[in-house]
Amino acid sequence: MADTILVVVEQREGKLNRVSWETLTAGQAIAAQTGWPLEAAVVGSNIGSIAGEVAGKKVGKVYAVESAKLDPYTPDGFAHALKQFLSARKPRLVLMPHTYQVRDFAPKLATALGRVLISDCVGYKHEGGRLLFTRQMFQGKFAADVSFSGEPTWFVTFQNGAFRGDKVEAGAAAAPIETVQADVPDGVVRNKPHETFKEAKQAVDLTQAEIIVAVGRGIKEQKNIELAKQLAEALGGEIAASRPICDAGWLPMDRQIGSSGQTVAPKLYLALGISGAIQHIVGMKGSRTIVAINKDAEAPIFEIADYAAVGNLFEIVPPLIEEVKKAKGA
Amino acid sequence: MKILVCMKQVPQKDAPLKLNESGTWIREDVSYEVNEPDAYALEEALRQKEKHGGEVVVITAGPARSQQVLREALAKGADRAIHLEDPAFVGLDAINTARAFAAAIKDEKFDLIFTGLQSDDYGYAQTGVILAELLGWPHATIIMQIEKADGGIRVKRELEAGYFQFVDMPLPAVLTIQSGINKLRYATLIGIKQAKNKPLRKVALAEVQDALSPNLLKLERLYVPQKTKNTEVLQGSAGEIAKKLTEKLRNEVRVL
Numbered sequence: 001m002a003d004t005i006l007v008v009v010e011q012r013e014g015k016l017n018r019v020s021w022e023t024l025t026a027g028q029a030i031a032a033q034t035g036w037p038l039e040a041a042v043v044g045s046n047i048g049s050i051a052g053e054v055a056g057k058k059v060g061k062v063y064a065v066e067s068a069k070l071d072p073y074t075p076d077g078f079a080h081a082l083k084q085f086l087s088a089r090k091p092r093l094v095l096m097p098h099t100y101q102v103r104d105f106a107p108k109l110a111t112a113l114g115r116v117l118i119s120d121c122v123g124y125k126h127e128g129g130r131l132l133f134t135r136q137m138f139q140g141k142f143a144a145d146v147s148f149s150g151e152p153t154w155f156v157t158f159q160n161g162a163f164r165g166d167k168v169e170a171g172a173a174a175a176p177i178e179t180v181q182a183d184v185p186d187g188v189v190r191n192k193p194h195e196t197f198k199e200a201k202q203a204v205d206l207t208q209a210e211i212i213v214a215v216g217r218g219i220k221e222q223k224n225i226e227l228a229k230q231l232a233e234a235l236g237g238e239i240a241a242s243r244p245i246c247d248a249g250w251l252p253m254d255r256q257i258g259s260s261g262q263t264v265a266p267k268l269y270l271a272l273g274i275s276g277a278i279q280h281i282v283g284m285k286g287s288r289t290i291v292a293i294n295k296d297a298e299a300p301i302f303e304i305a306d307y308a309a310v311g312n313l314f315e316i317v318p319p320l321i322e323e324v325k326k327a328k329g330a
Numbered sequence: 331m332k333i334l335v336c337m338k339q340v341p342q343k344d345a346p347l348k349l350n351e352s353g354t355w356i357r358e359d360v361s362y363e364v365n366e367p368d369a370y371a372l373e374e375a376l377r378q379k380e381k382h383g384g385e386v387v388v389i390t391a392g393p394a395r396s397q398q399v400l401r402e403a404l405a406k407g408a409d410r411a412i413h414l415e416d417p418a419f420v421g422l423d424a425i426n427t428a429r430a431f432a433a434a435i436k437d438e439k440f441d442l443i444f445t446g447l448q449s450d451d452y453g454y455a456q457t458g459v460i461l462a463e464l465l466g467w468p469h470a471t472i473i474m475q476i477e478k479a480d481g482g483i484r485v486k487r488e489l490e491a492g493y494f495q496f497v498d499m500p501l502p503a504v505l506t507i508q509s510g511i512n513k514l515r516y517a518t519l520i521g522i523k524q525a526k527n528k529p530l531r532k533v534a535l536a537e538v539q540d541a542l543s544p545n546l547l548k549l550e551r552l553y554v555p556q557k558t559k560n561t562e563v564l565q566g567s568a569g570e571i572a573k574k575l576t577e578k579l580r581n582e583v584r585v586l
Contacts, residue, residue, distance in 0.1 A: 146548065149548045211585055246510070306561065324586065
């Protein structure tokens, strides 16, 4: 299995996480450029149907790494099973999506194998026969190209949205599936997870909103939220926020956009005083039109904005509310 | 409970950052602050101590300037601090940072180690999980609540898309703490005064060098990301920008 690229797809509670298709797309692209064979693995219990789903894609082989001890997910169980599997197969490159679950076990797995993980990548480059992985740093203000200087196996995780999951290539014929029994002895798994749950029924479903006015740290004080609300009202949209605003209790948690909140794609996303940290961007970059108002010309939010206004939001928003009202009245 | 909190000094959120001449790191002449998730980790440790008694120790790795993070933590109520002091610590990858911490605390007996869930500079989100593996301890990530339970603790993990999960786990353990788990306190004047007399142990690079290995990954270059969108910048006074933007919203975005 030398030189093989292995994509470990994610399953949660028996369902394939669709973000896995993005990782597989990345694997297919790297395989095409390097000539390295591509394989996939799914880890868990009763995962035959997921392995079958993955085997329909353009991939050399699919491994189903099975054990009853892998349900429910625990970092101990997954790291143990994958360490066993990877020690035997020794792929060159292991690709995974940068999900909360992967973040929970992948650094442990890489460390257990004496290897390292380049996490949260947004792309890769194949330059002069070398692979470089691109990731965001300093909250998205810079990008960095990072290479592996040690021996394989190399571990990489890709950020949600880094590749197009809908572009994953189907295979000409179903790939063979090999079931591998993982040996997870008693005592390996130390954590006892309970059922997953939702805190409360979400009061607002921001995914249905056509217009969203979102506020970030630039709003400065709780009382200034009112200004943003007035703009949202004038536009006929919903108010939302980046995580720090909800952490501070200035808006309820169900108004939060980003990796730990809701993912939205409205017609208009108007970002007020939002710098555009990665965790926020992943929740709104699919918006049809993005307007950003921020005093910092270097704010990463401007990288993805269609319309940008560099300036003081407290000076721009009041006349904007008036203009919008006028336009609507006309 | 004896709790260690791993903290990091990072550039201030709105500090304008510039690349160094070789394009491999930022210019260091910027303002720094505590990594935000680490501030929540410290707050949670202080609250646990207030509830159950014990000791809160803070640790950081970085040049002399990063001592500020420890001073602030002591002023807020941490009992003592450990400073792995050397500019070289800034360039360590996550596994070497974790190795350095593990080496520096080898004679201590903690019940819990907290880290923020990720740093605002590198953002690898790995150090805490790696540290757990090096110590042979269980861990849980992105934690929003911690309670003592029979034989250990019960923690609340944040999952994606609004889901949560309670996990029972034995001690000692490593937890990575999510921002917003609690409300941060401010240091009091008395706290700031008392902090001056609290113990701060310095650890030189040479003392932990044996535990480290060359980095297994290399940051080849750092650069301003290429724009993927054609952004139209609206110029003028605030009033003019408001007018122009309203026109765009009506005629091009067509939402008015």
